[in-house]
Amino acid sequence: MKQSILLVEDDASIAIVITAALEAEGFKVDRCESIAGRDRLLAGGTYGLMLTDVMLTDGDGIETLGRVRDQFPRMAVIILSAQNTLDTAVRASDTGAFEYFPKPFDLEELVRTVRQAIGSAGNAEQADEPDEVAQGLPLVGRSAAMQAVYRMITRVLRNDLTVLILGESGTGKELVAEAIHQLGKRASGPFIAVNTAAIPAELIESELFGHEKGAFTGAHARHIGKFEQAAGGTLFLDEIGDMPMQAQTRLLRALQSGKIRRVGGTEEITLDCRIVAATNRDLLPMIASGQFREDLYYRIAVVPIELPPLRERADDIEALSRHFLSRAAAEGLPRRQLSQAGAELLARQPWRGNVRELRNFIYRLALLAREEVIDAATIEPLLSGDAAQARAADAAVAMPATFAAALDAWLADAAPPAGQLYDSALAAFERPLFLHALSRTGGNQLRAAQLLGINRNTLRKRLVELDIHPEDATVRA
CATH class of the missing domain: 3.40.50.300 (P-loop containing nucleotide triphosphate hydrolases)
Structure with missing residues (x-):
């Protein structure tokens, strides 16, 4: 006898593809596209598994799932969703779902998971009562x-x-x-x-x-x-x-x-x-x-x-940038928006410092931008300044001639505003200076502190703040 599966999906094209794949595996599939249709089919049939979308034509498929699990505790549930956030994943987990698949998904993996879920249906312990999902979840991104x-x-x-x-x-x-x-x-x-x-x-x-x-x-x-x-x-x-x-x-x-x-x-x-x-x-x-x-x-x-790393999830850069602009405004910085051209420019950057670097750049952008909607023309000069500072840092680490020569090269490239030379130079050269000291001492922090003439605990503290690890220096030495 064929095992019956209930598919609750309001996207007809997705429903057709899933149905064809499961029927090819020997399953019997009943389909509907709403919560009302789901409840009607559940009342009149017996299913070993239910595949359900989250956003359906008449409501949120997860919100009513607790009642379904109470009525049919031995039926496995797999949740599908285009709402690909951590919030959705957590809500799916809280229902006791066997698995959660963000759209688009791998059809072969879905079929394998259906077979596993059918085999284990009714054997798993009941999940705890779902907790209230925390607001303001800390992670942003919908990339695969x-x-x-x-x-x-x-x-x-x-x-x-x-x-x-x-x-x-x-x-x-x-x-x-x-x-x-x-x-x-x-x-x-x-x-x-x-x-x-x-x-x-x-x-x-x-x-x-x-x-x-x-x-x-x-x-x-x-x-x-x-x-x-x-x-x-x-x-x-x-x-x-x-x-x-x-x-x-x-x-x-x-x-x-x-x-x-x-x-x-x-x-x-x-x-x-x-x-x-x-x-x-x-x-x-x-x-x-x-x-x-x-x-x-x-x-x-x-x-x-x-x-x-952020370079492997470039699709998330726009969402992260808008999120950080919103956070910056909530923390007292001017409220800014990001144009599509500006978002596309940000998405093309390498962001070697990952999300932390992007966040710091967006906060600086929120502070320095004069217009409410930030466009690529506003972003480009700041990106150029960051690139100049990075080139100066690389030059200082390499120590091509003298520190003064590196400083002169940086001044010609970066040209900080009057009155900001000390802070700008310190930001540009402190990290490469510490890297150079560590490279000279083979990563030995005590000897590096002695070379610099500072306390070892001060060195440790600055290394953490500057995100420097001894192996960074030994590689570049």
């Missing part, structure tokens, strides 16, 4: 690359599996961590973020695990570490690839045992937080070279989520 990220996020919302977020600097790794927290079952608890690269090696264990009074010189009182601060919520370990080896060992022990001890203490404290880690480094070569523990990698990378 971001759809894959959304789908991975929805898979971890109802569990406490450890997540490792991978991606270049500026791609929004902390935003993904925040989304997992805000939309997950620990949303009512704290979200504690720790940049492990910004903490001196000798203090990182105290920061993470806490310490008792008298544990070391300067420990004048008990200190509660980040693990305890995150109790009931989420602990986000950013830049975990830069964590010292000794701290890696203690972190591994804590994750394996589910318990920690404060530095200098004997009491075992049971962990009650979800761990989300992130890094912009490739950990596998670091494992091979002995810089990162392999057992820790497999402990934190239970669910890896890889964020695409």
